[in-house]
Amino acid sequence: MNQNKQQSTLEDNPVLGPLGPDIHDALLADAVQLSVPSGATLFRQGEEARFLRVVLSGRIALMARSEEDAETVVEFFHAGDLFIIPAVVLHLPYLMSARAVEDSQVLMIQAERFRSLMEQEHALSLAIANELSRHWRMLIRQIKDLKLRSAPQRLAAYLLSLAPDDAGQPASIELPEKRRMIARRLGMAPENLSRAFRQLSEYGVRSNGRQVQLTDIPSLQAFCAYDDLV
Amino acid sequence: MNQNKQQSTLEDNPVLGPLGPDIHDALLADAVQLSVPSGATLFRQGEEARFLRVVLSGRIALMARSEEDAETVVEFFHAGDLFIIPAVVLHLPYLMSARAVEDSQVLMIQAERFRSLMEQEHALSLAIANELSRHWRMLIRQIKDLKLRSAPQRLAAYLLSLAPDDAGQPASIELPEKRRMIARRLGMAPENLSRAFRQLSEYGVRSNGRQVQLTDIPSLQAFCAYDDLV
DNA sequence: GGGCAACCTTGACATGAGTCAACTTCGGAG
DNA sequence: CTCCGAAGTTGACTCATGTCAAGGTTGCCC
Structure with missing residues (x-):
């Protein structure tokens, strides 16, 4: 776990990249870049959302568990993806756990900072609305898949x-x-x-x-x- | 289908209400309020998203179909809910059809106007990010339900x-x-x-x-x- | 109030999908 | 190269859920 403030981290991110260096700096001010080995758990269902996560490399699976026995993968996230935005935005506990399915680099942005930056920066809230819209459609496709x-x-x-x-x-x-x-x-x-x-x-x-x-x-x-x- | 610009339409809406009369007026400038009888279809899967819809009263079901035979309900929306935001935000075709399950009043806001208003009004894009976050968690719960x-x-x-x-x-x-x-x-x-x-x-x-x-x-x-x- | 048409329920049956156990294959470590 | 454990495959079986068909209930309209 090491501090990392180089702009290049977010410059080529498809969601946050276009927002420009000022917002990148603000987001990265007290962000932490974490190396996560394959199989490691980043957080568990029910915990309070303290960080917004960005996948820098590798792959992360969001897993849901039903009391010990069954476990399922809700979605995979890849390099460039932001995940668990809704828990951060709404200040609510995670609905799922996250696990690395290969060695990964994950950027962790303080939830509180992210929320206040969304309040300040119109461009950021627009980018998030767009990203959430894409996620929404991913989930709808999955529901249609499962039901039909x-x-x-x-x-x-x-x-x-x-x-x-x-x-x-x-x-x-x-x-x-x-x-x-x-x-x-x-x-x-x-x-x-x-x-x-x-x-x-x-x-x-x-x-x-x-x-x-x-x-x-x-x-x-x-x-x-x-x-x-x- | 009749023009309706009275502010009261949006004043008590949980998402758009707090945004104030100026934004309400802008949203309603060329909006249309529609009476939909129970059983009527508002739009079909695959059509281009030309309006953002707000349920004023009644209930709307989002339905998905698998070539004629099977049909399923993805979610119900009630008075106060905005629905199909993502298709409007991303300017993409609907992934589902919408049908009234009881007599309903639906407000239709021009998609183009809504998108440009999101670009102008920070408060609106924040409200939408919040609403999408709530929807995201609804869908995640449903996926967990179906899988577990x-x-x-x-x-x-x-x-x-x-x-x-x-x-x-x-x-x-x-x-x-x-x-x-x-x-x-x-x-x-x-x-x-x-x-x-x-x-x-x-x-x-x-x-x-x-x-x-x-x-x-x-x-x-x-x-x-x-x-x-x- | 009667009658018709949805809707709901029930039973019998078919089938898709999970479970368990055994076997095979693959990949990494020594 | 060989061994070992994890991952994948296969078959037999069970169970949950869908389907079909019939009967019952409800509620609406004339």
């Missing part, structure tokens, strides 16, 4: 979301997470993810470790009802 | 959310929607909602039409894992 699609359809939609937008061209992609984590994000047991992959071989999905080939995008899209409009 | 709880547990949690916060006192509540709609909101078939109600009779739930008595709140809380921290 079967497990294999959810996997198909997930694979399509990883593929480039090449209008139906065959694609070769690499799974960004361990299969167990992907299963939890998609709301199924790891065993069922296996079976879903096997079922999708019928639609041109070939997988070998983390490498996955999608040889027939149109049939995959048809299978999972891909009207989902990004 | 069984159908009867989801019903139990829903009933508890309708009860006053009287620390375990027996409560008498009224279901705000038709059972079919509640079932879709909770992610189950109407038939399963019936069975879930019967199962909850073991935990002190007595229902008669829309009237529901919760006679044993603590056991209900235990049943549905009520660590959910509001």
Whole structure:
């Protein structure tokens, strides 16, 4: 845990970057940059939100637990993402825990400072409203996924979301997470993810470790009802 | 559909009310107030977002459809709520359709005007960031619900959310929607909602039409894992 | 007040998905 | 290179939930 005030930390952030060096300096005044090893927990469900987090590198999973037994991944966040904004904005406890799924660098901005800066800086509150709007739509898609699609359809939609937008061209992609984590994000047991992959071989999905080939995008899209409009 | 510029429309709105009459006037300049009969559709998934909507009275359901067959309720919105803010803010098509579930009054604010007003008025962008934060947490709760709880547990949690916060006192509540709609909101078939109600009779739930008595709140809380921290 | 049409409920059944246990594969450490 | 543990796969089974069909209830409109 070491102080780090270099502007470059936020300059290329897609949300905060465009706000300019003055706001960066203010945000970083007493911010802390933290190295988080894979598997480490950043905070737990129920704790008070004392920091806004920005992923500088690596990947963070937001996990929800149901009293000891079951655990699920609500969403992954990657380099450039701000996460748990709502708990910070509303001054409320976290609804989820956060865990690094690979070695990560996380910037922690004091919640109190962030809130007062939002009060002062119009541009910052606009950027946050935009970011929250994007998050909102991510969550809506997940809810639609869970309520309207079967497990294999959810996997198909997930694979399509990883593929480039090449209008139906065959694609070769690499799974960004361990299969167990992907299963939890998609709301199924790891065993069922296996079976879903096997079922999708019928639609041109070939997988070998983390490498996955999608040889027939149109049939995959048809299978999972891909009207989902990004 | 008739022009309506009286300030009183927004004065008592929990989100926009505190912003003051100047902003109200600006928002209402070319806004339209619409009477929507129960069952009518306000807009459909995929359409461009041309208006921000405010529920003045009644209730609106956001519905998602999966090619003709299945349909689900993502969320209900009530008097005072702003909805589909993200589509307006990001200038993107709706991810869902909206339908009135009872006779409603809806205020429609031009999307373009709303966006430019957010650029001008710091207080408005702050209010929107706050509202989006609340929505975000609503959606997170729903995702946790769907991924971690069984159908009867989801019903139990829903009933508890309708009860006053009287620390375990027996409560008498009224279901705000038709059972079919509640079932879709909770992610189950109407038939399963019936069975879930019967199962909850073991935990002190007595229902008669829309009237529901919760006679044993603590056991209900235990049943549905009520660590959910509001 | 009668009748019709939603809506809700109930039972029987089909099926998707979770669980458990065994086996296989992969990757890292020595 | 080999070993070991974690991760992934597979099959058998169970259970929850959806589906279909029938019957019952409610409430509204004439």
